Amino acid sequence: MALPKTPALTVDCVICDAQGRVLLIRRKNEPFKGAFALPGGFVDLGETVEAGCRREVREETGLEVRDLRLIGVYSDPARDPRGHTVSAAFLAKLPAAANPTAGDDAASAEWVGDWRAHPLAFDHAQILEDAEKILHAGAGA
């Protein structure tokens, strides 16, 4: 039985250190070539979204993330100029000493203190805003 055609499934990962910096990549390819973005990419057939998220982070930053917390599902049909993609976005924490090494689709990978100072690819600024709400809710509880 063939499955119907649906939006393409992606994952994105907000990785924070204890100082509130986030790990961003610079995109090597279009769309948004050269812009900062969250590590992430397309989910492979046969892998869970969590496994896809860990794989993409590993490929683009060389780092391993463990506990993933779901931030949300981002599905605006206009969010990706290539076509309709839907992203499951996760939150992870790493120590500030974690030293990224850019790979795969990432031209660079670095800890960024003030992500609001930069234009971000896709709807990644919205994902980061939502991640901060979760972090702040946790800190205030």
Added chain:
Amino acid sequence: MALPKTPALTVDCVICDAQGRVLLIRRKNEPFKGAFALPGGFVDLGETVEAGCRREVREETGLEVRDLRLIGVYSDPARDPRGHTVSAAFLAKLPAAANPTAGDDAASAEWVGDWRAHPLAFDHAQILEDAEKILHAGAGA
């Protein structure tokens, strides 16, 4: 630019009334024909997951759900015998007076008091367990 092939995207909806009953359908088609299931289905290209969830609930139960709360993303490659599907599952509330009318893929639609007494399609028992955790966390807060 063609997008890569990824798992097919679906939505499922846990709809509760104030008495803790849940709105389930009986599946008209395989897989799990005749079993109870959450209302849901495949996301169309060009619609958000929230719009897809409301549409599937409308088609299968005749009811309109408004506020949707994300329960989780379910992506085990073995969760659907047709192939790899990934479901964004949402929680909604309706008054007990809401009277469902089965349609589309649903042979029936009814409020069920003890869903644990029935075998459920796919991983819908797990989704219901997770929804109850959210509901109980909210009640205890």
